[in-house]
Amino acid sequence: MESLRGQEQIWQLMFSFVDSMALKCAIELRIADIIHSHGKPITLSQIASGIRSNSNSSISPNIPYLSRIMRFLVRKNIFTEHQEDNDEVISLYGLSDSSRWLLRDFKSSLAPMVLMQTHPLSMAVWHFLEDYVRNSSNTFEKAHGCNIWEFSSANPEFNKIFNNAMASIVPIYMGAMLSSYKDGLGCIKGTVVDVGGGTGGSISELMKYYPNIKGINFDLPHVIATAPALDGVTHISGDIFESIPSADAVLMKGVLHCFSDEKCVKVLRNCRKAITDKKNGKIIILEIVLDPTSNQIFDETRMVYDLLIPLFSGGKERTELEWKRLLNEAGFTCIKITKIPIIPAIIEAFLV
Known part of the structure; x- marks a missing residue:
């Protein structure tokens, strides 16, 4: 049994990046904000409608995959789920103590920090972790050709993402x-x-x-x-x-x-x-x-x-x-x- 637990821990660590990517996806789709705007738990179709409205798109969201995202984040206690049984069983998704920290327009929000830490430019630095142990080299410079301050100065988009994260x-x-x-x-x-x-x-x-x-x-x-x-x-x-x-x-x-x-x-x-x-x-x-x-x-x-x-x-x-x-x-x-x-x-x- 202990060997199985050890194996399971390695699997969890291997895929732990999925936690942050699912969180990033929820923020980019503004799922917490959509639920909050209704003032109560809502259905998957209502979440999908909100995503479509926010993106001003005529294309409907991928509802089957959205349901998987929600199932995953419910399991992680980011959102809540309960079921109502009228003519058919319908899941209603609500905010948890965690997802309230993802509301984009709230004064106290960690959404900008999540977006900065999960940005491809930030994630690229982690791929040089082994190199840092071996050589103590500047990993940000390895990834982007200069240090973080020089990079922020020369890249207004990243500078904005970074400043928004710090301000949040x-x-x-x-x-x-x-x-x-x-x-x-x-x-x-x-x-x-x-x-x-x-x-x-x-x-x-x-x-x-x-x-x-x-x-x-x-x-x-x-x-x-x-x-x-x-x-x-x-x-x-x-x-x-x-x-x-x-x-x-x-x-x-x-x-x-x-x-x-x-x-x-x-x-x-x-x-x-x-x-x-x-x-x-x-x-x-x-x-x-x-x-x-x-x-x-x-x-x-x-x-x-x-x-x-x-x-x-x-x-x-x-x-x-x-x-x-x-x-x-x-x-x-x-x-x-x-x-x-x-x-x-x-x-x-x-x-x-």
Whole structure:
């Protein structure tokens, strides 16, 4: 029996890519949105009608295969199914706690992140996993001829997909951060610079909760070029390895895991120089804190990121001890780590 279970696990791992492809298909067909628009569970034919309407096509969807997609995703608990027996048995499909995170027009949606992670350009990088183990070569560069930042700058379509994915997790991460870290943010009275802040969603959200804060959104030129005007937010472009705009506090989310320890220390030292309030100033980092022995919620996803990040950017995820060593080397002390109900944790460090 144990041998059969072992065999079954290999089969499941072999075909696990089908899970993400079926999820991608459901998002592209807007199945969750179609069900949500009816306000109740609906039939397969109603889902098919919604797909046809959304695509403005005269061609009817492949209903037999759509039924297989739905059967698969029901088994994966992405959608619900129950049957009504009137003159004939009809299946009705509804939203689950999982599929509600796929609604495209909702503020908190993981749909853009799914589409970015399952995009052919992203998936191509994973085919160089073995090469990375053997040679430690830049796998994104192997797949696309340059690193991810250069590629995003030169490819507006991918840049948009990437920025949309990053923006989609802003309300999720900031909601958890703001509710769990009120005291840590409420004491800031001056300027906060969001380093690697993308199109500015995070700092804008922060300023809504704390109107006394002045916000700077700092990122690469090609990112800032697509950033919308946001009330009270100053957009500044530049290079984090050169200098960072002056502020009373620095916020960084998912930036440092993109780089080696040596590069991180350089960025952190620039952050230290940028902090104008040497007595009360601090850096607030939102990053994964690895604990390979833990089995808490999101730990499996954290371990996936531990494989993903080196391939895409050459960086790495870090344990609590590794974070403390990194920050100490850059001149920060009084380091505090706060676990919050999302994938990353809050890492807070002071100058003294």
